Amino acid sequence: MQTIIHPQLKNDARAARADDILRSCVHCGFCISACPTYQLLGDELDSPRGRIYLIKNMLETDQVAEATATHLDRCLTCRSCETVCPSGVEYVELLDIAREMLVERKALSLKKRVKRWLLRKLLLKTWLVRCSRLLIRILDPILPKSLGTKAILTRGSFAARAPESKLPLIQEQASDIDAAVSVVLLKGCVQQSLTPEVNTALCRLLDEQGVSWQFLGNEGCCGALEYHLGEVDDGRSRMKALIDQLYPLLTDVDYIVSSASGCGVTLKHYADYFAGDPVYRQQAQAVCEKLVDVVELMEQFSWCSSAQRIWVHTPCTLGHGQGLDDRVGALLAKAGAEVITGKQDLACCGSAGTYSVLQPLLANELRGRMQQTWADSKPEFIVTSNVGCQLHLAVDSQVPVVHWLEYLRQHQV
Ligand code: SF4
Ligand code: SF4
Incomplete structure (x- = not known):
């Protein structure tokens, strides 16, 4: 052209x-x-x-x-x-x-710009998002059902149970078993606020395998949210801050692990965002070489789960973005779950980062279509790989929607 x-x-x-x-x-x-x-x-x-x-x-x-x-x-x-x-x-x-x-x-329009500005300011403040969870709990009886806040409140009942406060916060090795694999776990800014049970489940699963893991002391946003809203300089600044934390650790760890595929797809493209900056481009490339989605790590081990009937949702950021479309389903099927999948899995659910807030009509229509595809299969659980999709798909769902790590932790035999 x-x-x-x-x-x-x-x-x-x-x-x-x-x-x-x-x-x-x-x-x-x-x-x-x-x-x-x-x-x-x-x-x-x-x-x-x-x-x-x-x-x-x-x-x-x-x-x-x-x-x-x-x-x-x-x-x-x-x-x-x-x-x-x-x-x-x-x-x-x-x-x-x-x-x-x-x-x-x-x-x-001014209205759209204000909405974006608010989203950037609110969603990237972890403490604020945590407070909002508490606020939602208090206000829930009077909030309209259409807001989907029930999804945030009820989801905890499916989670692995260790309270988040018991998680190590700063580069603490969790296991005293001689570790064959050493990893840095990225908590994800929204995930650690709204679905912290996912990180808890992951830590416990890794403990069982004798994997040595650590969190970053002060992990911020990966930059995806601002970058894809067109606030490229702010997004790139956040990327640099994360690279500054990860790059010095590279010689001591085998993998950097993302358990939110929305973050993972951006992290895997980090080098592309620094075309005009050779120093950060090289460091970003080095970070990318160690970066894996959590399914790429977990499929190196054997898992055993009960035979629940589950529908595996593959987020676009995992399938189209990272080329890992059948991997979670394959891992869970090998572990013993009865996995229902279909081509429809790769259609977008409408969550798409901030899209469900900025384009609610289209997002809700896409969610409704996706929920329809699993209605006939009668699954006991819907499992997914990304916090945004999880919360979005849970709205109006009759079936529990959980991150697959929580499912695996909860249904191990
Ligand atoms: S499929 Fe690719 S080449 Fe064809 S119109 Fe679409 S973007 Fe262009
Ligand atoms: S919504 Fe359409 S144009 Fe946009 S990324 Fe998806 S397929 Fe491409």
């Missing part, structure tokens, strides 16, 4: 990179039917190819039409289009460039 970059953007490295990505698109349209927003809305401008045209137009005119902001804003960043694209178009990188430009040009 040939793009005539606007003279104002001639010296902008982002425009040059976007041009490279645009050239790789051959307009074939294979991506269109794979796109959840196109499936819902039936408008090509809400498909990958349509959005690519809008971005091309933005680079050629240096103008952002209102429609461009609207259609780019509706993208879930699910990467379904990247999975099916025969030309290897790096769509999400192109989208991130465009979203950064939208933010710079204040192309979104």
